[in-house]
Amino acid sequence: MANRNVVITGIGLVSSLGEGGAAHWDKLTKAGTAPVIDAERFQPYAIHPLPEIDWGLQIAKRGDQRQMETWQRLGTYTAGMALDDAGIKGNDELSATMDMVVAAGGGERDEVVDAGVLAASENRTDRDVLINEKLTTELRPTLFLAQLSNLLAGNISIVHKVTGSSRTFMGEEGAGVSAIETAAARIRSGQSTHVLVGGAFQTEHSDMLLGYELAGYLHRGPWKPVWQRQGSEGGGVITGSGGAFLVLESRDHAEARGQKIYAELGPVLSGRSRRRNGGLAENIAELLAKAELPEGDLLAISGASGAHAATAAEKSALDGNPAIAARALSSLTGHMKEAQFPFAVALAALAVDRGAGYPAFEVGERDFSGQPRNVLATAIGYHQFEGMALVSAPR
Amino acid sequence: MANLKDHLGRPVVAVTGIGVVTSLGVGKADNWAALTAGKSGIHPITRFPTDLLNTQISGMVDFLPSSTKGASALTYELAETAALEAVEEAGFAGADFDGPLFLASPPVELDWRDRFTLYAGDDEGSASERLLKVARSQNSLDMFDTSQFGSIADRLADRFGTRGLPITTSTACASGATAIQLGVEAIRRGECDRALSVGADGSATAEALIRFSLLSALSTNNDVPEKASKPFSKDRDGFVLAEGSAALVLESLESALARGAEVLGILRGCGEKADDFHRTRSKPDGSPAIAAVKAALADAGLAEDEIDYVNAHGTSTPENDKMEHLSLSTVFGERIRKIPVSSNKSMIGHTLSAAGAIEAAFSLMTMREGVIPPTINYDNPDPSIELDVVPNVKRKAEVRTVLSNSFGFGGQNTCLVMAREPV
Numbered sequence: 001m002a003n004r005n006v007v008i009t010g011i012g013l014v015s016s017l018g019e020g021g022a023a024h025w026d027k028l029t030k031a032g033t034a035p036v037i038d039a040e041r042f043q044p045y046a047i048h049p050l051p052e053i054d055w056g057l058q059i060a061k062r063g064d065q066r067q068m069e070t071w072q073r074l075g076t077y078t079a080g081m082a083l084d085d086a087g088i089k090g091n092d093e094l095s096a097t098m099d100m101v102v103a104a105g106g107g108e109r110d111e112v113v114d115a116g117v118l119a120a121s122e123n124r125t126d127r128d129v130l131i132n133e134k135l136t137t138e139l140r141p142t143l144f145l146a147q148l149s150n151l152l153a154g155n156i157s158i159v160h161k162v163t164g165s166s167r168t169f170m171g172e173e174g175a176g177v178s179a180i181e182t183a184a185a186r187i188r189s190g191q192s193t194h195v196l197v198g199g200a201f202q203t204e205h206s207d208m209l210l211g212y213e214l215a216g217y218l219h220r221g222p223w224k225p226v227w228q229r230q231g232s233e234g235g236g237v238i239t240g241s242g243g244a245f246l247v248l249e250s251r252d253h254a255e256a257r258g259q260k261i262y263a264e265l266g267p268v269l270s271g272r273s274r275r276r277n278g279g280l281a282e283n284i285a286e287l288l289a290k291a292e293l294p295e296g297d298l299l300a301i302s303g304a305s306g307a308h309a310a311t312a313a314e315k316s317a318l319d320g321n322p323a324i325a326a327r328a329l330s331s332l333t334g335h336m337k338e339a340q341f342p343f344a345v346a347l348a349a350l351a352v353d354r355g356a357g358y359p360a361f362e363v364g365e366r367d368f369s370g371q372p373r374n375v376l377a378t379a380i381g382y383h384q385f386e387g388m389a390l391v392s393a394p395r
Numbered sequence: 396m397a398n399l400k401d402h403l404g405r406p407v408v409a410v411t412g413i414g415v416v417t418s419l420g421v422g423k424a425d426n427w428a429a430l431t432a433g434k435s436g437i438h439p440i441t442r443f444p445t446d447l448l449n450t451q452i453s454g455m456v457d458f459l460p461s462s463t464k465g466a467s468a469l470t471y472e473l474a475e476t477a478a479l480e481a482v483e484e485a486g487f488a489g490a491d492f493d494g495p496l497f498l499a500s501p502p503v504e505l506d507w508r509d510r511f512t513l514y515a516g517d518d519e520g521s522a523s524e525r526l527l528k529v530a531r532s533q534n535s536l537d538m539f540d541t542s543q544f545g546s547i548a549d550r551l552a553d554r555f556g557t558r559g560l561p562i563t564t565s566t567a568c569a570s571g572a573t574a575i576q577l578g579v580e581a582i583r584r585g586e587c588d589r590a591l592s593v594g595a596d597g598s599a600t601a602e603a604l605i606r607f608s609l610l611s612a613l614s615t616n617n618d619v620p621e622k623a624s625k626p627f628s629k630d631r632d633g634f635v636l637a638e639g640s641a642a643l644v645l646e647s648l649e650s651a652l653a654r655g656a657e658v659l660g661i662l663r664g665c666g667e668k669a670d671d672f673h674r675t676r677s678k679p680d681g682s683p684a685i686a687a688v689k690a691a692l693a694d695a696g697l698a699e700d701e702i703d704y705v706n707a708h709g710t711s712t713p714e715n716d717k718m719e720h721l722s723l724s725t726v727f728g729e730r731i732r733k734i735p736v737s738s739n740k741s742m743i744g745h746t747l748s749a750a751g752a753i754e755a756a757f758s759l760m761t762m763r764e765g766v767i768p769p770t771i772n773y774d775n776p777d778p779s780i781e782l783d784v785v786p787n788v789k790r791k792a793e794v795r796t797v798l799s800n801s802f803g804f805g806g807q808n809t810c811l812v813m814a815r816e817p818v
């Protein structure tokens with residue numbers, strides 16, 4: 001009988017804390033690691049900025065780097081790390097048969113051109129003509145490609161030669177949940193043997209903040225950790241730039257090529273709570289009930305955004321199970337939108353692999369001292385869509 | 396008694412509902428009448444002024460209530476209209492479809508009119524600071540929704556009572572085909588008995604037009620709009636930007652037969668292959684497109700000589716049509732000259748994220764009606780592309796199987812194989 005259990009064999013991570021699974025493990029398990037915060041650039045909003053990155057380490061050609069805006073470069077870079085980690089990068093045969101599901105938003109608009117259009121609009125009534133005038137002459141022709149959602153995957157194909165298939169899912173945190181859920185389902189059913197899955201988010205652009213702030217979701221004022229933002233000024237979300245990619249494989253496929261296995265990916269649950277009607281906490285509890293949680297204490301990597309309503313609902317659902325010790329990763333990385341769920345799953349896999357938990361990321365998180373054989377990862381969307389997965393030690 | 400499992404032991408996937416909207420009209424009946432009459436939906440742009448634009452024509456959908464309300468509103472209405480036609484035909488009217496939703500739709504961006512409104516709401520600080528400040532004070536959920544990539548699917552999920560977290564996919568100009576593929580795969584995995592796959596694109600804004608124009612992708616044949624889209628012609632000069640939508644209710648054949656639903660066609664196979672050559676150009680040997688076609692045939696369990704008709708991607712760009720011919724002639728060999736290959740885009744233009752779904756809908760209708768829609772504007776054949784493009788006039792033909800191609804920027808290649816009857 002073929003073993004199509006889904007295992008995690010590659011992890012690529014970038015956040016304000018640094019890059020790589022090992023660097024994140026070291027920082028996140030060291031008590032008292034301080035978050036990297038930039039509270040100046042986008043006042044009154046704090047963000048967690050990208051670390052300095054030597055793009056050439058994963059994107060060899062400068063021409064390729066130039067064809068991408070930061071978001072695509074970040075995703076392509078992080079994907080390369082995951083492929084390296086899984087021993088697939090540079091292996092033409094494995095790359096050409098590898099499927100890919102990328103969770104993506106959109107890329108960065110040209111802020112200078114946009115500001116020029118807006119400034120000119122103050123003295124013009126023919127704004128539609130103004131748009132034609134400015135955009136036809138000032139937009140860089142290839143910028144479109146650097147913005148298109150599916151061109152992150154496109155660049156991964158070009159740079160890393162992953163060409164089995166290429167699918168892009170859109171829809172904030174939910175896209176990351178669906179990407180992992182679909183990739184896992186494809187492996188379990190034999191539709192795929194190995195899949196690259198993940199996403200990236202570059203928050204250092206005013207449009208990316210605007211996407212939250214149109215509904216007042218961003219936290220304002222002094223930085224606070226995730227669970228302590230209720231009642232503060234603003235909507236509770238502090239964003240961060242980052243990326244997370246995973247290589248998922250069938251157990252057989254990974255073992256046949258002798259690849260190190262971090263962890264097994266168990267049930268992946270997704271949902272769409274009709275939040276307007278209330279009941280999000282109950283809906284999250286229902287997902288928990290389906291997650292086949294083991295007996296005993298359970299470490300959970302929560303992707304909670306800090307958004308007041310969603311975070312309160314998640315907290316109430318997690319607190320409803322006294323065995324769960326949750327760690328809100330956004331306290332240290334910021335909210336990374338499409339990358340949020342892949343990031344949480346990656347941290348869960350690292351804990352399972354290292355056989356140790358993370359200390360509390362903030363005051364008030366329950367202690368966890370055991371050796372985790374199972375770790376839960378969650379992503380409850382700041383506005384819509386929910387997901388979680390149980391990551392376990394390989395049996 | 397039809398086989399309920401396919402050649403690989405997977406559930407056979409039937410189509411039990413079809414809905415479509417294009418510049419030719421709303422619904423299957425109007426679209427089919429126009430399509431088989433060789434009528435073009437391409438017309439001068441009236442939604443915004445075309446001053447300074449090289450391209451001033453399109454296949455926009457200008458007759459819906461949301462046609463002037465921005466890309467997000469129109470994309471939603473297009474999706475809803477097509478989905479409603481499909482679920483009603485399938486007999487799942489009302490608000491309880493109870494299967495997953497797969498939506499192909501364009502990436503969203505805040506509309507310029509909203510940017511202007513926000514900007515005008517304050518007079519201090521940089522443009523971006525003004526936008527952010529006014530945004531948080533207005534706290535407009537309507538504006539917010541247009542900036543969220545999951546909003547349209549979320550609304551559709553409410554409207555039709557689909558199950559679970561809806562998936563919104565973008566594989567550029569192959570998106571519509573990908574949405575169908577996702578539905579087929581979910582049914583084959585046994586996750587559901589039915590799925591709703593929708594492709595919708597109402598994003599033909601001035602900025603979208605300018606972006607494609609800057610990439611030299613669009614036809615500038617403004618004088619005679621209906622003649623601008625001329626796939627496989629020698630003088631083809633780019634695609635025509637267009638809008639539209641289509642929806643398919645996909646259902647396991649077993650479920651369809653059990654409830655006595657009419658089977659409109661079979662989704663027999665899907666194939667894909669990514670191209671690693673270039674962001675907009677295909678690998679010169681056509682190998683990824685060739686691999687996608689072959690993968691679709693293999694998935695369908697059909698040999699090359701069992702395809703009766705090819706619904707081409709046929710965009711009318713110099714590059715696409717040449718590469719599509721290369722890949723088809725490589726896969727089908729000499730026989731390609733005898734297989735009818737037509738492009739719906741000659742009449743409806745390129746509906747981008749919706750194209751794969753619309754063309755799958757038309758492929759299914761082609762088989763049911765026994766009529767192949769023509770490739771219009773085929774007045775000046777490209778001698779290097781030897782294909783039977785069903786020139787200018789529809790053709791009666793028995794079509795049992797169709798290959799429908801979708802290729803997109805970012806190396807996306809997705810092919811669908813459909814059949815009229817189960818086996």
